[in-house]
Amino acid sequence: MLTRIHKWKPYHFSRNSACLCPLANSIFTKPSVSASNVEEEREPMVPSCSDPVREVLAGLRNFGFVNFLRGEYFRSVFSTLNQQQVDRIIDCLRRESSDDAALFFFHALRNEYGFRHSKDSQFVVAHVFASTRRFRDLQLVIQQMIDQEGCGSAPLLCELLLDNFRDWDSNSVVWDTLAFAYSRYEMVNDALLVLAYMKDLNFQASIPTYNSLLHNLRRTDMLWDIYNKMRDNGISENEYTDSILTDGLCEQAGLQDAVLFLQKPKVNGVGPPIVSFNTIMSRFCKLGLVDEAKSLFCMMLKQGLHPDAYSYNILIHGLCIAGSIEEAVNFTDQMENEGLKPDIVTYNILVKGFLLLGLMRGAWQLIQKMMLTGLSPDVVTYTILICGHCRLGNIDEGLKLLEEMVSLGCQLSFIPYSILLSSLCKCGRVKEALILFDDLKTSGLKPDLITYSILIHGLCKLGEIQSALQLYDEICSNKILPNSFTHSSFLLAVCEYGTIREARKCFDVLTRSEPQNIVFYNIMINRYVKVGNIGEAVQLYKSVIEKGISPTIVTFNSLIYGFCKNKNLEEARQLYEAIRQHGLLPSTVTYTILMNALCEEGCMQGMIKLLQQMEANDVVPTHITYTVVIKGLCKHGRLNESLQVLNNMYIKGLHPDQITYNTIIQSFCKAHNMIKAFQLVGKMIMHKLEPTPATYNVLINGLCINGRLEYADRLLTCLEDQNVCLSKVAYMVMIKAHCAKGDVHRAVLFFHKMVEKQFQISINDYSAVINRLCKRRIITKAKYFFSVMLSNGIGPDEKLCKTMLIAFYKSGDQGSVSELLAEMIKTGLLSLIINEIPTCIPLGSLIGSIHK
DNA sequence: ATAGGGTTAG
Numbered sequence: 038m039l040t041r042i043h044k045w046k047p048y049h050f051s052r053n054s055a056c057l058c059p060l061a062n063s064i065f066t067k068p069s070v071s072a073s074n075v076e077e078e079r080e081p082m083v084p085s086c087s088d089p090v091r092e093v094l095a096g097l098r099n100f101g102f103v104n105f106l107r108g109e110y111f112r113s114v115f116s117t118l119n120q121q122q123v124d125r126i127i128d129c130l131r132r133e134s135s136d137d138a139a140l141f142f143f144h145a146l147r148n149e150y151g152f153r154h155s156k157d158s159q160f161v162v163a164h165v166f167a168s169t170r171r172f173r174d175l176q177l178v179i180q181q182m183i184d185q186e187g188c189g190s191a192p193l194l195c196e197l198l199l200d201n202f203r204d205w206d207s208n209s210v211v212w213d214t215l216a217f218a219y220s221r222y223e224m225v226n227d228a229l230l231v232l233a234y235m236k237d238l239n240f241q242a243s244i245p246t247y248n249s250l251l252h253n254l255r256r257t258d259m260l261w262d263i264y265n266k267m268r269d270n271g272i273s274e275n276e277y278t279d280s281i282l283t284d285g286l287c288e289q290a291g292l293q294d295a296v297l298f299l300q301k302p303k304v305n306g307v308g309p310p311i312v313s314f315n316t317i318m319s320r321f322c323k324l325g326l327v328d329e330a331k332s333l334f335c336m337m338l339k340q341g342l343h344p345d346a347y348s349y350n351i352l353i354h355g356l357c358i359a360g361s362i363e364e365a366v367n368f369t370d371q372m373e374n375e376g377l378k379p380d381i382v383t384y385n386i387l388v389k390g391f392l393l394l395g396l397m398r399g400a401w402q403l404i405q406k407m408m409l410t411g412l413s414p415d416v417v418t419y420t421i422l423i424c425g426h427c428r429l430g431n432i433d434e435g436l437k438l439l440e441e442m443v444s445l446g447c448q449l450s451f452i453p454y455s456i457l458l459s460s461l462c463k464c465g466r467v468k469e470a471l472i473l474f475d476d477l478k479t480s481g482l483k484p485d486l487i488t489y490s491i492l493i494h495g496l497c498k499l500g501e502i503q504s505a506l507q508l509y510d511e512i513c514s515n516k517i518l519p520n521s522f523t524h525s526s527f528l529l530a531v532c533e534y535g536t537i538r539e540a541r542k543c544f545d546v547l548t549r550s551e552p553q554n555i556v557f558y559n560i561m562i563n564r565y566v567k568v569g570n571i572g573e574a575v576q577l578y579k580s581v582i583e584k585g586i587s588p589t590i591v592t593f594n595s596l597i598y599g600f601c602k603n604k605n606l607e608e609a610r611q612l613y614e615a616i617r618q619h620g621l622l623p624s625t626v627t628y629t630i631l632m633n634a635l636c637e638e639g640c641m642q643g644m645i646k647l648l649q650q651m652e653a654n655d656v657v658p659t660h661i662t663y664t665v666v667i668k669g670l671c672k673h674g675r676l677n678e679s680l681q682v683l684n685n686m687y688i689k690g691l692h693p694d695q696i697t698y699n700t701i702i703q704s705f706c707k708a709h710n711m712i713k714a715f716q717l718v719g720k721m722i723m724h725k726l727e728p729t730p731a732t733y734n735v736l737i738n739g740l741c742i743n744g745r746l747e748y749a750d751r752l753l754t755c756l757e758d759q760n761v762c763l764s765k766v767a768y769m770v771m772i773k774a775h776c777a778k779g780d781v782h783r784a785v786l787f788f789h790k791m792v793e794k795q796f797q798i799s800i801n802d803y804s805a806v807i808n809r810l811c812k813r814r815i816i817t818k819a820k821y822f823f824s825v826m827l828s829n830g831i832g833p834d835e836k837l838c839k840t841m842l843i844a845f846y847k848s849g850d851q852g853s854v855s856e857l858l859a860e861m862i863k864t865g866l867l868s869l870i871i872n873e874i875p876t877c878i879p880l881g882s883l884i885g886s887i888h889k
Numbered sequence: 890a891t892a893g894g895g896t897t898a899g
Binding site for chain 2: 245248249251252255276277278279280281283284310311312313314315316317318319322345346347348349350351352353354380381382383384385386387388389415416417418419420421423424450451452453454455456457458459485486487488489490491494521522523525526528529555556557558559560561562563566589590591592594595598624626627629630
C-alpha cells in the first residue's frame, strides 16, 4: 500500500480506467467550491466531526474529486477507512451525486490506493455498468471478484445477489455475466450453480454463456444435456455453437463418426454448416492427415457448399505442415480464383511453410508479394521470421527483427519475446535473456506461464535454482498456476546439481501430486543411469509399466544408454525390440546410442548397418550421429574417410560441433600428424567454433607424445597468458611428460600452477606423477609428492602404497618403510597386495620389527 | 468458441 502512495503522480487516474477519462474531467471542472470556502481550499483542515464517511463526502464535494483524493488529508483519513465505510461512501455518492461519481471513487481507490473493495460494492458497480450497458467493464469487475473469491465461491456470491440485489434493474445481466465468467475460468460447477439459481429466478442465460459452457463440457456427456436445455429454453444457437458441438463430437465419438455426421442426408434442405466441415478438417490436419482433410474439402464441394476463407487457410496450413509447399501455393491460387483474397493469415501460414523447409529466400519473396497487395507484416509474421532466424542459430538477427517490430509500432505480444528467450537460454546466454525479460515487463506486457517456464528452465539448467525459485514465486503471486513443465525444470536442476537422494526426494514429491506424468520418470531414470545405478532405473521403468503409464521413446533411450554403458548389449537390444511393442518408433537418439555402443565394441560393420537401417526408416541423423561415425572411423585409423564424413556434414547442412573436431584432431595427433591436427583447429575456428579445453588437452598431449615437449610447454604458457579457459588435464599432461622425461623441476612448477588454479587433485593424479618418478628412480621427488598428497588429506590406495613401499625401501628409508607398513596393516591394505611385493623386500622381518 | 506465432526429459 505504501509503495503505491509513494508512486503517486498527478493525472494518474486516467491510467487503467480509460472509460473514466471524460468522467474525471467533468468532475474536475465541476464548480463545486463555493466562494466562502476559499480559506479551506488550499489544504483541508483537521476533521471537524468524528464520522470519516461524512468527512470524505464533504471533502469530495467541496474540493473536487481529483484534488481531494490527491491531497494529504485524504491519505491520512484513508488509512483509517474499512470496507463498510467505503461501501457507505459509495452508496451515498450514488444516491446524493451520481452513479458516475460512485464509479470514479471506486476505481480511484482500487487503482491508486490498491484498496480491496467489499463484494457488495463490487456488485453495486457491476449493476451500474450493466444498467449503462458497459458490458466490457461489467465483465472486468465480475472477473476480478472471481479472481479474489476463487473456485467454489458461487454459493456465496449467489446468496449475496439474492439477498441484497433482488430488486435491482439489470440484475439478470449481472447473473448472466457471473455464469459466463465462471465458465470462462473453467469453474464449471460454479457456473452450473449460477445457472440453477437463474432458472429459479426465471432469468435467461445468453448464447455466449451457453457456448462457453458447452466448450468446457465438450468432452463429457453433459454437453448434450446443456445443448438440449439451451434448445428447450428457445435459445437459438449460432455458428460458434456449431463448431463447439462438432468439436465435442470429434472428442467423444472420434473423427470417423464426425465424418459420418457430415455425410448425413440433408433435413429440410439444411445440411451440416461449413463451420462443422472446417472444424473436422482442422482436426485431420493437426493429426497430419492432410489427405483426409482434402477429401472433406471435396465432399463440401459435392454438397454444393462454398468453402470459405477458413476452409482454405486450414487446408493450406495442413499442406505446409506436411511439407507440401507447392500444393499449398496452388491452393492459394485456387482460393484467389474463387474470389477469396488470401489474407494475412494465409500469407503467414505460407511464410512459415517456406521457413520449415529452410527456404528463407522463398519466405522473403512471399512477404514482398504480400506487401504489394497492400498487406503489412503483423506481429505473427514477425514472430514467424524471428523463429526462423533462431532456428538457424541466428539469434542476433532475431533480436534485430524484434527491435524493428517495436520501432514500427507493431502490436506487441509476449510470444516473439518467448521465442528469443528460449533461444538465448538454449545457447547459454541467460544473462541476456533476463535483460530481455525485463524489457518485456517494462513494455507493459504480462508474461504468461510459458514465458516464465522458458526462463525457469534456462536458469535451472545452469544450476541457478535460487533465481529460478524467485521467478516461480513471481508466477504464483501473479495468480498463474505453474504446471508440470515448470516443475520438471526443478527436478532436472536437482538431478544435475544435487545428490541422487535429493533428486529422488524431489521426484517422490512431484509424482505424488502428478502420478501419471512420464516426464518426471524420464528425468529420474536418466539420472539413475547417469550415476551408474541401472538397477534403480529398471525398477522405475517397471513401476511405470505397472501403473499403466505409457513410456515414451525418451524412457527407452535412457535405459538403452544405461545398458550400453554397462556393456550389456544384449539387454539393450531387447529393449530396442520392445520399443515397437509399445507403439513407439526408435528416434535419432536411439540409433545414435546403439551406434556408439557398437563403435565402442569395435564393431564397425554393425554400426554402419545400423546407420543404413536408420536412413531406410527415414530417421534423420544429427551431427552427433555423424560424430559417432567419425569416432568409429578414427578408431580404425580410417582418418581420410573421417575427413570426408566431416565435409559431407557441411554439405548436408549439419553443423559439426567441438566434439566432432576434437575427435578427429585427437586421431591425427595419435597418428603423429600434428600439422593436420593444427590445420583442423584452424578449420574449426573458421567455422566459428571456439576450441574447448579438451581441444587444447588433445593438442598438448599430441605435442608431448610426438617429442615436442618444448612446444607443448610454450603452447600452454601462451594460452595461459591469453587467459584461455584450460582444464586440469592440460596441466597433468605436462606434469606427467616432464616427470617421464626426468625434468622434475618443470613438473613441480606446473604442479604448483595447477594448485594455484584451485583444481581438485585426485589420488589418480598423484599416482600418475609418483609412478613416473619412481620409474625414473627419482625417489626423493616421489616422496615429496607423496607427502604433499598426505598433507592434503588424501590417503593412498593399495597400489600407490606398494609403489611407495618399494621406493622407501630402495632409498634406504627404514623409518618410512615401517611407518607405511604399520599404516597398511591398520587399514587392511597390505593383505590386498601382499603377494605382489617383490621378494627382494624382506617383508617378514620388517613386519616383525613393527610389532616389536 | 472453425484458420496463423512460443515451453519439457536423452
